[in-house]
Amino acid sequence: MADKHIDDLSGVETTGHEWDGIRELNNPLPRWWLWTFYGTILWALVYTVLYPAWPMLTDATKGVLGYSSRAELAADVGAAKAAQGVVLEKISSSSLEDILADPQLSQFATAGGAAAFRVNCTPCHGTGAAGGQGYPNLNDDEWLWGGDVNAIYQTISHGIRDTVDPETRISEMPVFADMLQPEEIRQVAAYIISLTSAPQDPSLIDAGKQVFADNCVSCHGENAEGNRELGAPNLADAIWLKASTEAEIAAQVRSPKHGVMPAWTGRLGDTAVKQLAVYIHSLGGGE
């Protein structure tokens, strides 16, 4: 620069810029800072060549390393699947009893079953498998179709009253409104409620017992203990699925509601169903 101007007060050279007599001091950036800055520029140049970077009209440059985050994810997922594959293979080839007997396998199956349950079963059975009215609680020890691990597997695998699966569990309680008088239905409801607590009108119990013996024992058993072959519930215990008050029981006798569960093997595959069975069995009510 021709006219090198030094600021009097600080003794620092100015840039030559001046606004209304105010000059700008030329204090250079520290060297290390500048070199770091140049370093980052160099880094960026190298990076954009090696990795996907520059946006084009429809795509972006691929980078000479051919890296892509999707491919990396796919590889990670593949590796995780491969790692699980060994155990899944073992689950697939083992009987349910063997899985339960092997702590490692049963732990894996319980965790896998829990994940499958969250995705597929919670809409009806709830996230804690506690069910609701009409949807069975899977934690307790009452099982309509059997509570050992093979029975649970059978139920999940083929469903209940599934419209397609030929092996599905199926049974229907008749519509007793067509066969019994309204008075008889009230009597049998009073009898059923009397098995576990007090009916509103105890005088109906004896007549109700007769109605029960004539119409219900073939499925529900002489002592109303139910029949798992037919999915007929135990009426003498504390757990009620479809009805719990006298009026609700009478309504269920008049015109029964039936639950439906789809068959899951076709959707999830046998290994997932096995894991689901192990998980359900572990909830506390498994036999």
Place this chain on the structure above:
Amino acid sequence: MNLYTAPSSEPAGQMVERIDVKSAHPPKKAGEPLYEKRKKIFPKRAEGQFRRFKWLVMLVTLGIYYLTPWIRWDRGPFAPDQAVLVDLATRRFYFFFIEIWPQEFFFVAGLLVMAGFGLFLVTSAVGRAWCGYTCPQTVWVDLFLAVERFFEGDRNARIKLDAAPWTFDKIGKRIAKHFTWIVIAVATGGAWIFYFADAPSLAFDFITGNAAPVAYSTVAILTATTYVLGGLMREQVCIYMCPWPRIQAAMLDENSLVVTYNDWRGEPRTRGAKKAAAAGLPVGDCVDCNACVAVCPMGIDIRDGQQLACITCALCIDACDGVMDKIGKPRGLIAYATLNEYDANMALATNGGATTIDPARVRNPDGSFVDKVRHFDWKIILRPRTLLYFGVWTAVGLGLIYALLSRDRLEINVLHDRNPQFVLESDGSIRNGYTVRLLNMIPEPRTILISMDGLPEATMKITGVSDVPGRLFAVQAEPDKALALKVFVTLPKDAISDEAKDFHFIAEDRSSHEKDDHGAVFNAPEGRHSGGRK
């Protein structure tokens, strides 16, 4: 010529060589820009009591750092035998007879609190002793300077070499120096990783190329930082990068010992003291030989007064004491002194600031100091501030020792199932589920008894342990592991009297008499206790 360790029997008044050196960080004048270009520093070798002490500190600190991972400590077959090990993979920290689990990390936090208060205590008592003696930056720079001196010679030789053209001799010396530095840096980075894995096997894996990539990258990073910070940047780190010089201002007070140039006896600094004295001029003890500047690893002139760049390594004290011995003056022209002491003596020498420094006011005609001159009194270290720091430091230390001695090595944790809160069984009883975690925190397998305290009618089942309901179960706990158990507790219909009932799970090791319990709640549905369904 050896300047500084003249035997005291040598005659006083011997000629002292004057070294041509200026402070690399002179005080700024008003308006002067704050930007300071780095000036090369060629610290001269110092000899004396502080230098010897620093060698000792270096030996001890580096010895601890490099050798600790190799100490073995037998913990039996179920735990590593390395005395100090941070096992990140299994989340355990081993320190000789102490083993810490992640939830006991407060011990480390407590040690850090102690380190902090210890630093406050030391700083308020003896200034930046941490910076001057034990800071890794100081220790490694000291080591790197020793290497530099070994290959390139002392100050004058190094200055000459630096200015010399690039001959084979210079290139050879430089390569030898930097190579040795890098070897030290690699060893430094290498020692670090041994704290995180079994040292002998990691060393073998590392050399044979089988160690984890993170081991190599950690060594590479620490090699780079050691080489750059200790070899190349040196004093720049202390002045511009380290926050401690700024923080220490809050720690120092007028009773803290700092390295001080006692200008009340040094000024006016005089070359050719005899001539000046003969001319009747006032003569201070400082002969302006610049030995204090030449030895300074920070490149400062301590005679400019206390300054941020001074790490109080005390090498200038050694240098000056050597000169004082040589000219037959008492040691301590540069010495550890408190600001109070210094101010009192300055007031004495300047008649309360009324005059310039007059050596005659602090000296008797025979050269000894007058009685009014204040000397350091060790009792000043015991003052409320240091006692408070020491008190807090001790309290935290005692607290940690108490926590260490009273901590449980058997723990039980209980998590109640939230969904569902309870389950109604077909016989009307209510069942609650719990996840019980047993922590066996010793490296030995043990048999733990799990029982219930409270809910006398209830029974429990533990998945995988027993299908038969009971109230006491024996569980095998693996060494040094947490064991998660699924426990179902069932209360019969008649015993349900409340919506929520408290009870305890108890874990007990009968052989070691260890016991721990954890509270739990048993939930029952609303209205269930009234006897009927709604």
